[in-house]
Amino acid sequence: MDYDVVIVGASIGGCTAAILYGRAGLRVALLEKHRNIGTAKRLCGHFLLGRAQAPLQRLGLWDDMVATGAGTGDLSIRTEYGWTDRSRVDAPPFLNVRRTTLDPILRGRAAASGVDLLLGRTVTGQLTEGRRVTGVRARLLDGTEETHTGRLVVGADGYRSKVASLAGVPERFTPNGRAFFYTYYRNVRHTLPTPAVVWWNDRDWVVLGPTDGGLTEVAVMPAKDTLPPDLTDHAAYIERYVASLPDAPDLTRAERAAKVVIAPDYPLIRRHPVPAPGLALIGDAALTADPTPAPGCTWALLSGQWLADATAPALLAGDDPAAALRRYRRAHRAIEREHAFMRGDAEAGPPSAVQRLLREAAVHDPEVSRRLALVGMQVAPTTSLLNPALAARALLVRHRSRRRSAGRAGHAPAV
Ligand SMILES: Cc1cc2nc3c(=O)[nH]c(=O)nc-3n(C[C@H](O)[C@H](O)[C@H](O)COP(=O)(O)OP(=O)(O)OC[C@H]3O[C@@H](n4cnc5c(N)ncnc54)[C@H](O)[C@@H]3O)c2cc1C
Incomplete structure (x- = not known):
């Protein structure tokens, strides 16, 4: 099929761009390898930073997310020196919503925006004319193949981006010095100053905050070289770690509601967001962030929005989107600069x-x-x-x- 835009990956970045292109009146194919609209990303702490509020409001999703019972509100920071002074903090609120709740709502909103949401399509090949990327080949669940062409192809397919690898896009990896463990509890009693709290504990981070389902999410992100070599019981590790923190609740008196999710090794990745004519990358496909300070979902929202805003007018007018893609690249530099700072911090060395x-x-x-x-x-x-x-x-x-x-x-x- 021939479209204006072919987007690969119906997650945060892909759905954001698709909704905005769809609203602008463009013909959009949104291809997703999962066959079920409800299949959610498994490895994600889903803590959305305050910067995510404006794009979510623009997508008409903020109120829907809050209505799911998502955690939202202010966040306090407990450093080694005490609680930071919150008397003048005016940052927008965080939103904490599990991906099993968030992903189907996003995809449903994309489908309702006039986008062709094509589930059960795994992109396996790309179509080109000279250097220009003109479309993708997708494998269906029954083994048959489809091709979809567009004036713009968007890789929104996450940190292992098949779209980027098919186009031979160079990637740069930075090792992550921290591990990431998280789980959920019910009935956590605490007297913390705000709904969510971050402990900065020398080289380690711990985050505790409410999420949907009446749960409290607890994430511990220790420097890897401090982990016990024989660590197997990650729940006990989390509970011991949290017990050692000042003012933290006693998790052993709460009820753990899920297995611990473990991400022992999650490098940071960079790829050029406009690597070839007719091709753009958004979200993790362009910049895979450190999960510890949790900007990934927010950046996926922002980059999807920046791409759609920059290119929709040219695509609607039937123009070559090359100049518009350069504008997207310029907007994207803001998070590339943040990524550069993050790479230093991801080494998990002692605080500077x-x-x-x-x-x-x-x-x-x-x-x-x-x-x-x-x-x-x-x-x-x-x-x-x-x-x-x-x-x-x-x-x-x-x-x-x-x-x-x-x-x-x-x-x-x-x-
Ligand atoms: C342990 C961990 C914790 C994290 N915690 C947080 C957090 O607290 N807050 C935060 O903001 N971020 C967090 N992140 C990062 C966050 O999960 C990502 O940044 C975010 O999901 C990126 O969204 P995306 O849309 O770019 O890609 P993804 O969410 O990765 O989605 C890619 C989509 O593409 C589809 N796809 C992939 N390949 C193909 C293909 N070949 N054909 C068709 N479809 C395909 C996938 O099925 C998927 O739907 C965490 C990450 C990890 C690993």
Whole structure:
């Protein structure tokens, strides 16, 4: 079949782009290898950062997600130095919704936007004219093949992107120094300051937050080289780890509601988002992020939206989308820069001097804390933390707070 846009992968990135193209009046094929609309991504902590709120609202999905009982609200950070000051934090709320709930709603919304949602199609080949990618070949469940052509082909098929590999797109891997374990509990009693909490514990992260189904999700992301070599009981590991954290709830008194999901090794991957004429990559296919700070779903929403916004007018007008794809590339650079910072952090080395300074100052100063929260929710770029005025403020705050504590303890502060 001939379409304006052929999108491979009906998950967050693919459905976002498909819905927006469909609304613009373009003819869209959305191909998905799973045959069932409800088959969800298994490996995903599904914690959507505040930056995801605007694209979800635009898709008309925010209220639907909240209505599923998804967790939403504010998030607090507990650093090694104490709770960060939340008195001026104005970041948009997180959304935490399991993929078994999110994925079918997204696909249903795509199908309702005039898109041909073609389930049970595994893309196995690509069609080209010279260097231009013009379509894909898909295998159906009965072994037969279909071809779908379009003026734009979009790889939204995740971190192992078949579309990228068929086009011979170079990929760059960065190892991840942390492992990722998560599970769900019922009846978690706690007196935490906000619905969701992150503990920054030296090199490790722990996140606890409500999700749909009346569950509390707990994710532990330790530096791999600190893991016990004989670790087999990951649930006991999570519970022991959380018990060692300040102010954390006692999970052994709650009821674990699922097996632990384990991602021992999840490298970061980069591919060019516009690798060939007629071809664009979005979501994990272009940038696979570190799951620890959890930007992946948010970036999939954003990149799907940026691509559709940049290219829909040219496609509607029947123009070559090359210039529009360059605009998509420029928009995408914002998250490529974030990915660059993330690659350093994914090494899971000890916090840098700047990170330690900000973690400590944020406990005492609402402005430093506000900036950290905005970056954590991906609403502000990481570079906003590297501002000399903020560093000077953090140094002063830290100096004063140490002087106060030294005064209370009756001796002079260490400088
Ligand atoms: C352990 C772990 C925890 C994570 N936790 C979080 C988190 O808390 N918050 C967050 O924001 N992100 C998290 N992520 C990342 C997040 O899951 C991804 O960034 C996000 O799912 C990317 O969406 P996507 O649409 O780009 O691709 P995907 O969700 O990977 O979807 C790709 C789609 O393409 C389909 N497909 C693949 N190949 C083909 C083919 N050949 N033909 C047809 N269809 C195909 C797949 O079936 C799938 O539907 C986590 C990831 C991991 C591994």
